[in-house]
Amino acid sequence: MKECYLGVDIGSISTKGVIIDNNNKIITSAYIWTEGNPVEAVRKLLNILKDKLPKQYQVKGIGTTGSARKLIGLMLKACIVKNEITAHAIGTLTFYPNVRTILEIGGQDSKIILIKNGIITNYAMNTLCAAGTGSFLSSQAKRLGIKVEDFGDYALKSKNPVKIAARCTVFAESDLVHKSQVGYAKEDIIAGLCKSVVLNYLNNVGKGKKIVGPIIFQGGVSKNKGVVKYFKEILKEDIIVDENSHLMGAIGIAVLARRNKTGHTYSLELKNVKFITKAFECHRCPNTCELLKIYRNDELVDSWGSKCGKY
Amino acid sequence: MIKIAFPHMGDYHIPANYLLSHIFPNTIVIKAPKITSKTIELGTKHSPEFVCTPFKYTLGTMIECLDEGANILIQMGGGCRYGYYAELQEKILKDLDYNCKVINLVTEGQTNIKRINNLLKQIDPKYSKIKALYYGFITLKMVKYMDKIDDYIRENIGFELTVGSFESLKEEMLITFSHVKSYKELYRAYKRYLKKFHNIKVHKPDNRLKIGIIGELYTIMEPFSNYYLEKELAKHHIEIKRFTNVHYLLFEKAHKYKKYKKYSKEYFTYNMGADASDNIARSKYLCEHNYDGIIHIKSSFCTPEIGAMPIINKIASFYHKPVLFFSFDSATSETGINTRLEAFYDMLEMRKDK
Numbered sequence: 001m002k003e004c005y006l007g008v009d010i011g012s013i014s015t016k017g018v019i020i021d022n023n024n025k026i027i028t029s030a031y032i033w034t035e036g037n038p039v040e041a042v043r044k045l046l047n048i049l050k051d052k053l054p055k056q057y058q059v060k061g062i063g064t065t066g067s068a069r070k071l072i073g074l075m076l077k078a079c080i081v082k083n084e085i086t087a088h089a090i091g092t093l094t095f096y097p098n099v100r101t102i103l104e105i106g107g108q109d110s111k112i113i114l115i116k117n118g119i120i121t122n123y124a125m126n127t128l129c130a131a132g133t134g135s136f137l138s139s140q141a142k143r144l145g146i147k148v149e150d151f152g153d154y155a156l157k158s159k160n161p162v163k164i165a166a167r168c169t170v171f172a173e174s175d176l177v178h179k180s181q182v183g184y185a186k187e188d189i190i191a192g193l194c195k196s197v198v199l200n201y202l203n204n205v206g207k208g209k210k211i212v213g214p215i216i217f218q219g220g221v222s223k224n225k226g227v228v229k230y231f232k233e234i235l236k237e238d239i240i241v242d243e244n245s246h247l248m249g250a251i252g253i254a255v256l257a258r259r260n261k262t263g264h265t266y267s268l269e270l271k272n273v274k275f276i277t278k279a280f281e282c283h284r285c286p287n288t289c290e291l292l293k294i295y296r297n298d299e300l301v302d303s304w305g306s307k308c309g310k311y
Numbered sequence: 312m313i314k315i316a317f318p319h320m321g322d323y324h325i326p327a328n329y330l331l332s333h334i335f336p337n338t339i340v341i342k343a344p345k346i347t348s349k350t351i352e353l354g355t356k357h358s359p360e361f362v363c364t365p366f367k368y369t370l371g372t373m374i375e376c377l378d379e380g381a382n383i384l385i386q387m388g389g390g391c392r393y394g395y396y397a398e399l400q401e402k403i404l405k406d407l408d409y410n411c412k413v414i415n416l417v418t419e420g421q422t423n424i425k426r427i428n429n430l431l432k433q434i435d436p437k438y439s440k441i442k443a444l445y446y447g448f449i450t451l452k453m454v455k456y457m458d459k460i461d462d463y464i465r466e467n468i469g470f471e472l473t474v475g476s477f478e479s480l481k482e483e484m485l486i487t488f489s490h491v492k493s494y495k496e497l498y499r500a501y502k503r504y505l506k507k508f509h510n511i512k513v514h515k516p517d518n519r520l521k522i523g524i525i526g527e528l529y530t531i532m533e534p535f536s537n538y539y540l541e542k543e544l545a546k547h548h549i550e551i552k553r554f555t556n557v558h559y560l561l562f563e564k565a566h567k568y569k570k571y572k573k574y575s576k577e578y579f580t581y582n583m584g585a586d587a588s589d590n591i592a593r594s595k596y597l598c599e600h601n602y603d604g605i606i607h608i609k610s611s612f613c614t615p616e617i618g619a620m621p622i623i624n625k626i627a628s629f630y631h632k633p634v635l636f637f638s639f640d641s642a643t644s645e646t647g648i649n650t651r652l653e654a655f656y657d658m659l660e661m662r663k664d665k
Contacts, residue, residue, distance in 0.1 A: 120657075288348060289348075
């Protein structure tokens with residue numbers, strides 16, 4: 001039997017799973033929508049991965065990252081649960097040891113990671129709002145009546161992108177409506193949107209950070225050719241987009257799972273695992289903490305949200 | 312009947328309560344309820360939207376105290392917007408139909424004995440000056456001892472062998488402090504507890520991480536408003552250095568300014584208000600003294616600290632040290648803080664392992 005390691009990245013919009021072998025080679029991967037239900041999404045994801053995984057492999061470690069990392073970590077009994085910043089850096093470094101800057105735009109957040117000699121030296125994450133992240137782009141695509149996957153192609157067609165006030169999602173949307181109502185072409189608006197995502201990113205997340213090459217762009221939005229084009233244009237540097245750029249977080253956490261293996265063998269079968277969360281509000285003090293109790297196979301495994309530590 | 316109350320800040324309600332109840336034996340000192348989510352909700356509801364967060368916290372506590380029957384509230388003032396808190400809060404409370412008086416002990420960032428005397432006379436015309444001086448002295452010493460012990464705790468709590476031993480001993484100490492009758496008793500209690508704290512077994516590895524926390528004073532000193540940042544760091548076995556405490560603000564700040572200015576003269580020439588200049592000098596100090604990273608915290612819309620942030624960034628990049636900025640508001644997401652903190656910790660570990 002050969003050993004392999006599973007990394008699961010449960011983001012706000014999409015859930016990613018990657019299985020790697022001992023040489024960090026990707027054996028199989030899956031990418032599905034979270035649809036607001038991480039537990040169900042992970043069940044689906046593991047079903048896909050289970051069918052795709054060749055029979056001679058045995059899962060020796062599981063790692064989780066992304067915004068639902070803690071919950072899914074409990075569900076899968078993961079050997080490592082890590083934040084997405086570290087996971088992305090580790091994933092990228094396994095394939096590009098010389099990288100200096102990682103630009104990442106995901107569904108709800110965007111981050112920049114600066115690396116020197118293979119270690120993270122600084123990072124930043126968006127603090128203002130979701131303007132210029134994947135969920136904003138996909139909601140705008142829906143409004144304009146095109147698929148978000150085609151966004152990049154539309155943007156590349158444009159010759160004069162319009163200027164859009166994209167500081168905040170609400171203002172950006174009203175500006176977009178205004179621009180289309182006064183008669184700008186669709187591709188110019190889309191190109192303008194892509195450009196404003198880049199400008200917004202550099203002014204907010206990238207503020208005060210020295211961006212040096214090689215630069216790698218990843219996260220779901222890196223699949224958008226329009227955004228890549230404007231990053232190149234504005235930074236005047238080459239931007240590398242890996243074919244697995246959307247999976248980098250999952251790869252990173254799989255690598256970390258390999259480094260932290262315990263010897264335990266995991267099963268990808270979740271049919272027999274009952275996993276329920278129960279939410280309630282505690283009224284013992286005016287804090288009124290929102291508590292969440294997590295049950296795995298009817299056994300209480302953890303409870304979150306208590307400020308006083310009673311639960 | 313006069314009932315006095317004051318807003319919370321860290322553990323300083325204990326010396327404040329001690330002082331007031333000894334100077335005014337004929338009045339009732341109301342212990343403000345602990346800060347909870349309800350406090351900040353109340354404060355946010357009645358505050359201007361873009362005021363700094365300490366205003367909201369203190370206003371929330373004031374309303375809670377008034378509901379318990381207080382009619383005189385005590386507020387301090389500092390060298391920034393903090394200086395106008397008392398007046399504005401009194402106006403807001405009066406608009407809410409509360410019958411109360413807000414007394415500002417520190418105006419224009421300075422304390423004036425004569426003015427304080429007049430203010431105290433307003434509360435109780437027959438208060439004894441000698442008693443006030445004596446208990447004032449004890450209270451200031453109490454603050455000093457508490458801050459000294461806190462400094463020791465911060466350096467060691469991340470490495471305690473039995474989790475919670477520091478915290479439970481500190482609680483015991485604060486109760487003892489609040490019942491002392493004379494300075495001698497206080498001093499003896501301090502010495503006794505200092506020994507006890509030193510006797511708590513800790514395991515401090517040589518390659519431990521050391522972080523300096525700088526930033527706006529209220530957010531630093533009130534753990535509820537910084538989402539228990541120090542506790543979170545201690546869980547990761549990190550040694551913490553913090554400069555700001557009440558003793559510093561009362562006795563050290565004024566004469567340290569000149570030293571700080573000379574020390575970091577390449578970064579600022581004029582006083583930037585509140586603690587901004589201090590924090591610039593401190594970040595240089597932390598970078599030069601082998602600290603692994605800096606965490607800068609402030610409440611949202613804190614103008615002096617916003618002015619200091621680009622300079623701190625510059626210092627940090629000059630010394631190749633990472634710095635993490637946090638802005639806390641009434642609507643900050645705890646998950647966001649934890650993710651950033653965890654990543655910061657991972658980064659420091661990676662740098663250390665290099």
